[in-house]
Amino acid sequence: MAYTIAIAGKGGTGKTTLAALIIHHLLKAHGRPVLAVDADPNANLNEALGVEYVRSVIDTIDRFMGGKEQLPAGVAKGRYLEYQIESALFESKGFDMLVMGRTEGPGCYCYANDLLRGLLDRLSDNYRYVVIDNEAGMEHLSRRTTRNVDTLLITAVPTVSALRSAARIHRTALELDLNIHKTFLVINEPNERPISTDEKAGMEEVDLTKINPAVHREISSLQGSGLPLLGIIPFDYNILERSIEAKGLMDLPDDSPVLETVARIVEKILA
Ligand SMILES: Nc1ncnc2c1ncn2[C@@H]1O[C@H](COP(=O)(O)OP(=O)(O)O)[C@@H](O)[C@H]1O
Ligand SMILES: [Mg+2]
Incomplete structure (x- = not known):
């Protein structure tokens, strides 16, 4: 069974960026195979990873349920749909990727939901690591496409309101009936307004007392409620530049400030 890292957090807090950077580090430092899962209906992890995807799992189900896909003679419906879903998995530069797609179809997909349930658990047998980029509501997780999450990372920008939102997530x-072994907070700075005086600093170097006191209090309160801070990802101009042109993050320059921080985050998770 693979080691599963899921990332949740409000929109715009850097989930997709962090997922892509974690995958980048896993491939570089731990070798393959990695399964990248985009479970955000507004899927763009493929862009951050610099790959194109053909269709999502939900598109596959849509086609099938909408009657556009003919069932071959003699093949059971469930088995065929399962096969179709698994063929939505595509291989790319050293990792495989699965895009779940949006989940609110016009009809009731209870049947498809049953098939999806446990999908990631079944697939994860073939991988060493699974990295899931979720949406804030963690819809796929709550629909139990997987039951097993080794580490859940909740991303937030360094503001009181964002940290409270992380607490709600x-x-x-x-409350979900999932096996989540560890949960951590990761603060990300998508704005060029570093919370510490040293913009290259990872958590070890950040003196938390130098952060805005209200933000600091909120972080301490989260630590107290079982959501310890794992790291602070600094603003990185290279990410901004690549994001403008949707270029992907797999070839950031070696001295990119985020790389060291993310490497440290991953190593702490796996330690
Ligand atoms: N550390 C960072 N430095 C610079 N830009 C960042 C950083 N983290 C995220 N961004 C940018 O902020 C935006 C939102 O990040 P994204 O990862 O898409 O968030 P989410 O997936 O949570 O919605 C993107 O344009 C991304 O390129
Ligand atoms: Mg995203």
Whole structure:
């Protein structure tokens, strides 16, 4: 069974960026195979990873349920759909990728939901690592496409309101009937306004007392409620530049400030 890292957090807090950078580090430092899962209906992890995808799992189900896909003679419906779903998996530069797609179809997909349930658990047998980029509501997780999450990372920007939102997501995660072994907060700075004086600093170097006191209090309160801070990802101009042109993050320059921080985050998770 693979080691599963899931990333949740409000929109715009850097989930997709962090997922892509974690995958980048896993491939570089730990070798393959990695399964990248985009479970955000507004899927763009493929862009951050610099790959194209053909169709999502939900598109596959849509086609099938909409009657556009003919069932070959003698093949059971469930088995065929399962096969179709698994063929939505595509191989890319050293990793495989699965795009779940949007989940609110016009009809009731209870049947498809049953098939999807446990999908990631079944697939994860073939990988060493699974990295899931979620949406804030953690819809796929809550629909139990997987039951097993070794580490859940909740991303937030360094503001009181964003940190409170991280706390709410944490509570939702606790309410889900999932096996989440560890949960951490990751602060990300998508704006050129570093919270510490040293913009290259990872968590070790950041003196938390130098952060805005209200933000600091909120972080301490999260630590107290079982959401410890794992790292602070600095603003990185290279990410901004690549994001403008949707270029992907797999070839950031070696001295990119985020790389060291993310490497440290991953190593702490796997330690
Ligand atoms: N550390 C960072 N430095 C610079 N830009 C960042 C950083 N983290 C995220 N961004 C940018 O912020 C935007 C939102 O990040 P994204 O990862 O898409 O968030 P989410 O997936 O949570 O919606 C993107 O344009 C991304 O390129
Ligand atoms: Mg995203």
